[in-house]
Amino acid sequence: MEGILQAGTPAPDFRLNATPDQTLALSELRGRPVILAFYPADWSPVCGDQMALYNEVLPAFHQAGAHLLGISVDSVWCHAAFAQDRNLHFNLLADFEPKGEVARTYGVYDAVHGCSQRALFVLDKDGVIAWSYLSPVAVNPGADGILDALDKLSGA
């Protein structure tokens, strides 16, 4: 494990399922900032709060032109149930098979617990990492770091 990918690194492309019958490739989102929120698991208390918060902050993310993606090793069906239960309005991607491959690529896989670490990336419109942050797993990192990074991208 080489650690979390740092600012200035081109974000590795990936293609994951966003719904049971739809995939999404990171490269399809070129041209606008992208927020990647890796988290350990659907349903666990801290993750739930974190995703509920981002759901609520979505208008501010959209105002910055940014696209938010949640990513965990949970399956598409688990994501679908979680998103429906929490009324989430953004995509949850299933880093499910091979398990955690994308998290590994970004240097945020927790091989001991078999899930992603809690990590945030803000990518610029060209797909380069502008900001990354690895949070203690038990702490909801909030959205202030993301918004500050988006501000910098827009020159605010």
Add this chain to the structure above:
Amino acid sequence: MAKLKHPVGPEDHVQGPPDAPVTLVEYGDYQCPYCGAAYPVLKRVQEALGDRLRFVFRNFPITQMHPEALRAASVAEFAGAHGRYWEVHDYLYEHQTRLGPTLYERAVTSQGLSAEALDAALRVGTFEERIRNDFNDGVRSGVNGTPSFFINGERYDGGADFEEMVEVLRRVAS
């Protein structure tokens, strides 16, 4: 350590003296059960600290999870616009499991305020911008859920239990 980005100002809802040595800011949601559980604790904390504590409440409604949170916050803000903020704030938390139109009407009419004026304010969303501003300021200060507390501008990550809060507040006050 996260810091409160938006200092306490004249537009805030405040209890306690302006020159109190400790200011406790809560970001809360009227429908959040953890905020409901913290409500009586905070009352006891305020009593224990007395004039040494200034308490501020700011809105942080998680509306997609708590469908009544925004309306309840609007009801409190409506009351605040008529000088009855804390009476209605308390009433909402004391009846948290029954949030809804009937309770809102009772909350304001019991303070001598007009239910019709409340309906109109809720319909056009008179107070929603203020509530959104509270929310956005909170996000910028690192508020990540409710309730979140700041003591003299510093994030408080301890438990929302009486003993721990009073101990920390007394230490800061001394």
